[in-house]
Amino acid sequence: MLFRDYPFRLGVAAGEPAADGFVIWTRLAPDPLDRHGGMPMAKVDVDWEVAADEGFKQIIQKGTAAARPEIGHSVHVELAGLQPARPYFYRFRIGREVSPIGRAKTLPAIGVRTDRMRFAVAGCQAWEDGLYTAFADIADQEIDFLYHYGDYIYEGRRKLMSKPGHDGRSIPVVRDHLGDELYSLDDYRLRYAQYRMDPNLQAAHRAAAWFATFDDHEVSNDWVSDHSAQGTPPELFLLRRQAAFQAYYEYMPLRRASIPMGASIQAYRRARFGDLADIHLLDTRQFRTSRPCGENFTAECDAVRDPKAQVLGSAQEAWLTSELRQKAGRWNVLAQQVMMMNLARDRDGVAGPKPTRNFDSWAGYLAPRDRLLRNLDGLGNVVVLTGDEHQNFAGELAPGDGAGKPVAVEFVSTSISSGGSGSDARYDQAQVMAANPTLKFKQDQRGYLLCDVAPDLWTSRFRTVDKVHEPGGVVSTRATFAIEHGNPKLVQA
Numbered sequence: 007m008l009f010r011d012y013p014f015r016l017g018v019a020a021g022e023p024a025a026d027g028f029v030i031w032t033r034l035a036p037d038p039l040d041r042h043g044g045m046p047m048a049k050v051d052v053d054w055e056v057a058a059d060e061g062f063k064q065i066i067q068k069g070t071a072a073a074r075p076e077i078g079h080s081v082h083v084e085l086a087g088l089q090p091a092r093p094y095f096y097r098f099r100i101g102r103e104v105s106p107i108g109r110a111k112t113l114p115a116i117g118v119r120t121d122r123m124r125f126a127v128a129g130c131q132a133w134e135d136g137l138y139t140a141f142a143d144i145a146d147q148e149i150d151f152l153y154h155y156g157d158y159i160y161e162g163r164r165k166l167m168s169k170p171g172h173d174g175r176s177i178p179v180v181r182d183h184l185g186d187e188l189y190s191l192d193d194y195r196l197r198y199a200q201y202r203m204d205p206n207l208q209a210a211h212r213a214a215a216w217f218a219t220f221d222d223h224e225v226s227n228d229w230v231s232d233h234s235a236q237g238t239p240p241e242l243f244l245l246r247r248q249a250a251f252q253a254y255y256e257y258m259p260l261r262r263a264s265i266p267m268g269a270s271i272q273a274y275r276r277a278r279f280g281d282l283a284d285i286h287l288l289d290t291r292q293f294r295t296s297r298p299c300g301e302n303f304t305a306e307c308d309a310v311r312d313p314k315a316q317v318l319g320s321a322q323e324a325w326l327t328s329e330l331r332q333k334a335g336r337w338n339v340l341a342q343q344v345m346m347m348n349l350a351r352d353r354d355g356v357a358g359p360k361p362t363r364n365f366d367s368w369a370g371y372l373a374p375r376d377r378l379l380r381n382l383d384g385l386g387n388v389v390v391l392t393g394d395e396h397q398n399f400a401g402e403l404a405p406g407d408g409a410g411k412p413v414a415v416e417f418v419s420t421s422i423s424s425g426g427s428g429s430d431a432r433y434d435q436a437q438v439m440a441a442n443p444t445l446k447f448k449q450d451q452r453g454y455l456l457c458d459v460a461p462d463l464w465t466s467r468f469r470t471v472d473k474v475h476e477p478g479g480v481v482s483t484r485a486t487f488a489i490e491h492g493n494p495k496l497v498q499a
């Protein structure tokens with residue numbers, strides 16, 4: 007036997023689906039929590055197979071890939087030459103050891119008439135805060151792909167006790183992080199290994215291809231550009247970012263184009279789903295200017311109106327503008343990370359006398375926010391998908407003060423586990439809804455978003471879990487919202 011133990015204990019994954027293929031991923035690790043995953047520090051060849059059927063009777067493609075120690079014995083095979091709009095099955099093999107079987111669908115060919123698209127939106131999966139019950143539900147859905155908005159891991163050290171959550175309620179530590187706060191490549195690798203051993207997370211990876219993006223916790227809390235939020239000198243923070251991005255690439259089913267170059271990673275990109283949708287995956291961290299007004303959720307300061315502020319950075323913003331001008335897809339999806347609605351509210355603790363804002367979101371960057379929203383005006387087909395907040399929100403977006411005609415809608419998906427079980431209505435429900443007329447829905451349980459898209463109608467369902475602090479959580483649809491093509495307003499079904 008080549009290995010002390012089963013080498014595919016981290017499962018398999020697929021990502022970056024296109025009309026002719028996708029990436030298939032695995033990482034050899036007979037002992038995932040060991041420093042080198044229980045692997046010899048040498049190149050190891052792994053065979054892969056892609057089949058039309060789950061029984062692998064009809065093998066369409068096969069090959070051999072090198073799992074190299076430079077990238078933690080991860081394997082990213084970029085498949086091409088497959089048929090559009092159909093499911094495939096894949097697995098890896100070393101000698102007699104065979105991996106679990108994954109399933110992924112190719113996208114419909116670009117421009118071909120396409121009547122439906124179904125996908126899940128998920129992220130924010132703090133290990134300590136709860137179980138991945140929502141991922142088990144995602145694995146049971148028949149979806150074309152999953153969009154992950156980041157916070158796949160959290161970088162903090164093991165918590166020694168429960169922390170106070172919203173409204174002073176405590177969030178129990180459901181399971182422990184291994185180790186201290188993450189700084190080195192080995193630290194980040196170990197954290198991913200721990201998370202990726204979760205059976206529900208593995209099931210969600212096996213069920214569909216993912217479009218993975220990162221937010222802050224893949225590196226450190228609230229970082230932007232070369233600014234850590236902890237005052238680290240930029241040149242030192244970039245060393246940490248480099249380690250974090252390497253581990254991120256190693257664990258995500260990304261294309262070669264996203265292999266990090268130093269402390270940078272190519273993360274913004276576009277996918278086309280037939281003629282039905284253009285999905286613009288945005289990077290709201292690497293090119294953003296530093297957060298205004300000091301602390302998050304404080305009173306507003308003049309810096310939020312800084313005309314030189316950037317969220318996407320000038321190159322990505324120009325790219326997105328030209329993408330939107332092409333008007334290729336029936337719908338335009340902005341798959342991004344931080345909230346675009348500019349809501350007056352508090353986050354933690356009891357609401358103060360003056361509503362504050364989340365400056366680690368587009369609300370802290372009003373000039374680029376306004377530029378983007380004015381660009382969307384007249385399209386009538388833009389849906390913004392967001393995470394980060396650990397709450398569900400649905401609202402309408404308008405330029406300027408937000409009182410005008412909406413130009414897009416935004417769905418903020420909650421978290422898989424971050425923030426703990428939560429409750430249907432947070433203490434601030436009534437105040438926040440009353441203070442924000444463009445906000446149509448707010449809810450504070452864990453879960454994910456399930457989107458069904460047709461040429462004339464977009465439907466999003468908020469799937470919520472009644473508890474994540476113990477097994478047995480029940481997932482149900484808490485609310486459903488629809489948008490008619492050409493009329494960016496939310497209608498609750």
Ligand SMILES: [Fe+2]
Pocket residue numbers: 130131156157223394395396421424
């Ligand atoms: Fe998060």
